Amino acid sequence: MLKYSMLYPENTCSRRSVNLSGMWRFQTDPQSCGVEQGWNDGLPAPDMIPVPASFADFYTDKETREFCGDFWYETDVFVPDEWKGREIDLRFGSVTHRATVYFNGVEIATHEGGFLPFCVRITEIARYGANNRLVVLGNNELSETTLPCGSVSTLPSGRKIAKPYFDFYNYAGIHRPVWLIATPKEYIFDFSVSHAISGSDAVVSYHTVTTGDNEVTIEVKDEAGNTVAMAKGKDGEIDIPNVHLWKVRDAYLYQFIIRIVDGETVVDEYTEHIGIRTVVIQNNNILINGEPVYLKGFGKHEDSDIVGRGFNMGVMKRDFELMKWIGANCFRTSHYPYSEEIYQLADREGFLVIDEVPAVGMFPSLMNFTDASSGKQTAFFAQETAPELQKNHLLQVEEMIARDKNHACVFAWSLLNEPDTLDESSTVYFEKIFDRCRELDPQKRPRTFALLMNSTPDKCKCWQLSDFISLNRYFGWYVLGGADIESAEIAFRKEMDAWAQLVGDRPMIFTEYGGDTNGQMDKLPSVMWSQEYQIECLDMCHRVFDSYPFVKGELVWNFADFQTTEGIMRMDGNKKGIFTRQRQPKRAAFTFKQRWESLPLDYKAK
Numbered sequence: 001m002l003k004y005s006m007l008y009p010e011n012t013c014s015r016r017s018v019n020l021s022g023m024w025r026f027q028t029d030p031q032s033c034g035v036e037q038g039w040n041d042g043l044p045a046p047d048m049i050p051v052p053a054s055f056a057d058f059y060t061d062k063e064t065r066e067f068c069g070d071f072w073y074e075t076d077v078f079v080p081d082e083w084k085g086r087e088i089d090l091r092f093g094s095v096t097h098r099a100t101v102y103f104n105g106v107e108i109a110t111h112e113g114g115f116l117p118f119c120v121r122i123t124e125i126a127r128y129g130a131n132n133r134l135v136v137l138g139n140n141e142l143s144e145t146t147l148p149c150g151s152v153s154t155l156p157s158g159r160k161i162a163k164p165y166f167d168f169y170n171y172a173g174i175h176r177p178v179w180l181i182a183t184p185k186e187y188i189f190d191f192s193v194s195h196a197i198s199g200s201d202a203v204v205s206y207h208t209v210t211t212g213d214n215e216v217t218i219e220v221k222d223e224a225g226n227t228v229a230m231a232k233g234k235d236g237e238i239d240i241p242n243v244h245l246w247k248v249r250d251a252y253l254y255q256f257i258i259r260i261v262d263g264e265t266v267v268d269e270y271t272e273h274i275g276i277r278t279v280v281i282q283n284n285n286i287l288i289n290g291e292p293v294y295l296k297g298f299g300k301h302e303d304s305d306i307v308g309r310g311f312n313m314g315v316m317k318r319d320f321e322l323m324k325w326i327g328a329n330c331f332r333t334s335h336y337p338y339s340e341e342i343y344q345l346a347d348r349e350g351f352l353v354i355d356e357v358p359a360v361g362m363f364p365s366l367m368n369f370t371d372a373s374s375g376k377q378t379a380f381f382a383q384e385t386a387p388e389l390q391k392n393h394l395l396q397v398e399e400m401i402a403r404d405k406n407h408a409c410v411f412a413w414s415l416l417n418e419p420d421t422l423d424e425s426s427t428v429y430f431e432k433i434f435d436r437c438r439e440l441d442p443q444k445r446p447r448t449f450a451l452l453m454n455s456t457p458d459k460c461k462c463w464q465l466s467d468f469i470s471l472n473r474y475f476g477w478y479v480l481g482g483a484d485i486e487s488a489e490i491a492f493r494k495e496m497d498a499w500a501q502l503v504g505d506r507p508m509i510f511t512e513y514g515g516d517t518n519g520q521m522d523k524l525p526s527v528m529w530s531q532e533y534q535i536e537c538l539d540m541c542h543r544v545f546d547s548y549p550f551v552k553g554e555l556v557w558n559f560a561d562f563q564t565t566e567g568i569m570r571m572d573g574n575k576k577g578i579f580t581r582q583r584q585p586k587r588a589a590f591t592f593k594q595r596w597e598s599l600p601l602d603y604k605a606k
Contacts, residue, residue, distance in 0.1 A: 007188070008340055015268070016083070021052060021178065024075040026046055026049035027043045027045060027046045032069060034072055049073075053173060053310030054307060055173040066162075068160040068170075069140070071173070077131065077134045078132070086182040086184060087182070087185060087187065093117050093179075094175045094339075095175070097138075104127065114336075117399075146392065148336070149165045150361055151165075165360075167565075169573075171563075176339050186210065188208065188270045192406060192442045197278055200243065202245075203240075204238045205442075206231070206236060206237070206238060214260050215232060218232075218258055220256055222244065246275025247288070248601060249601075252275060253273040256272045257269065277408050284550040285605060288352070293352070295554065300319070308563070320345055320346075323559075327595075327596030329601070330553065332353070334356055334360075334511075335417045336358035346409035351409055354448070355404050357413070357415055358396060359393055359417065362389075363418060379422075380419065381423065381425040386429060410445065414449055418452035421460045450471070451470060456495060468506050471512075472512035482528045510553065516576050517529060517534035517577075517586060517588070518530070519561075559578060560580065
């Protein structure tokens with residue numbers, strides 16, 4: 001299991017946390033000479049840059065924007081003298097894609113994976129009552145053993161450039177907040193819950209991990225601040241009478257206050273805000289608290305102007321307001337786990353979330369959005385790189401579940417996006433990932449993965465591992481687009497008829513569908529890229545969805561336009577957004593608003 005705690009930083013009677021966001025010193029290292037030249041003791045010629053943020057879009061030269069290789073961050077960290085005697089950690093929300101951390105010139109940690117947190121202990125090396133130098137060496141190179149996957153090529157000048165096997169920009173940097181944390185020597189390391197409902201009551205099973213042997217108590221308060229339940233022990237069950245359940249778009253959160261106590265003394269205290277709900281897949285239905293739910297929403301990206309993939313609280317708020325306005329109830333964290341603050345808000349707003357590990361690009365192609373529809377086969381998981389890739393994959397599944405397991409909003413795990421599933425080797429690879437996910441999750445949520453268009457019912461070797469089937473389908477865009485849209489609908493229905501013979505009791509959802517659209521382009525009669533054609537394409541997909549009772553959700557691609565690698569198929573990014581990158585509606589947004597507000601939550605319930 002993980003060697004560091006994934007608990008989100010907070011201040012309590014026993015804990016202190018300081019957000020280190022702000023302007024840091026920054027320097028690229030194209031020759032990878034920084035380690036040899038001692039940059040860990042201070043950067044020789046730094047610029048100033050915001051943290052958290054991607055670094056690419058701040059600059060006006062293409063070399064920095066497209067930079068691939070080593071890059072360095074540096075800042076001063078004041079550790080208060082009164083923190084002596086505590087455990088002191090640095091917590092990084094994410095560094096994309098890998099990091100080496102130096103503190104006062106000494107290398108103290110490395111981390112692989114650019115979308116999940118990691119902690120670094122500095123208790124013994126910190127200078128108390130003084131500034132300390134924090135230096136981070138990052139790297140954004142891609143390979144077939146990294147998540148996400150890709151490659152690197154070298155230009156004649158010797159400059160490296162990234163070649164992603166995925167259709168979103170390879171933003172890099174310190175993307176999420178960095179925290180300085182102080183905890184007692186004996187502290188709460190982990191806390192997890194699972195829920196059962198009995199009539200009007202709930203039973204919450206809990207498990208606590210601490211670093212000592214003192215007693216643990218749990219106090220549960222309702223939203224009014226009233227204590228509704230108590231328990232003692234590191235493990236146990238908590239009975240909550242007349243429970244107020246967490247429901248879709250009708251959220252309710254209890255406070256779970258976990259304490260380590262030594263007699264009357266509180267040694268450590270931590271609070272989690274937890275919604276009580278159950279998730280079951282049964283008879284083609286997705287059941288939340290035993291009630292069927294039809295998913296309406298989006299695939300999204302953490303992507304916005306200027307800060308790229310960096311966490312932006314204002315953009316987060318706008319996104320949730322737009323999703324509420326349009327009548328959505330769900331989104332997928334395509335194609336990586338998002339910032340923790342997004343899940344916290346989803347918990348409060350009652351949105352369902354499919355939480356996705358960054359297993360994307362497992363189909364080696366620099367034009368995967370077209371090759372994925374062509375029938376191309378790659379036997380990706382039969383390559384000699386597969387064991388190392390799987391090792392990284394398993395670790396990031398573990399980190400994702402450790403971080404997100406208590407969120408009510410997270411009702412399912414997505415373990416891969418558009419992998420090559422046409423070779424028998426994929427089944428062996430997938431089984432280990434799916435089994436490990438089930439083992440780690442205390443709530444045993446449904447597991448799925450998003451099937452690319454090559455993964456048809458007659459060829460896919462892995463669909464049966466999913467608890468519900470998730471299809472990415474682009475009939476009317478990458479397949480039979482434009483004047484052929486009539487043929488696209490026929491082909492789409494033919495595939496769906498084949499799936500109908502296989503799905504059994506599994507529900508199916510669509511995790512991607514749609515087409516690129518210029519938000520300023522209107523054309524009568526419609527042509528591809530016009531707003532009119534986007535609506536026609538979406539209407540065709542919805543007719544198909546509505547025709548099959550086992551289809552229980554539609555997550556259109558994409559919530560908003562987003563940045564990609566440049567190319568002749570992309571006009572300054574992917575334009576499939578229902579909203580522009582600046583979060584303004586295209587015409588299709590009003591079509592969705594009308595449709596989604598008219599569909600009941602239990603649409604097509606059996």
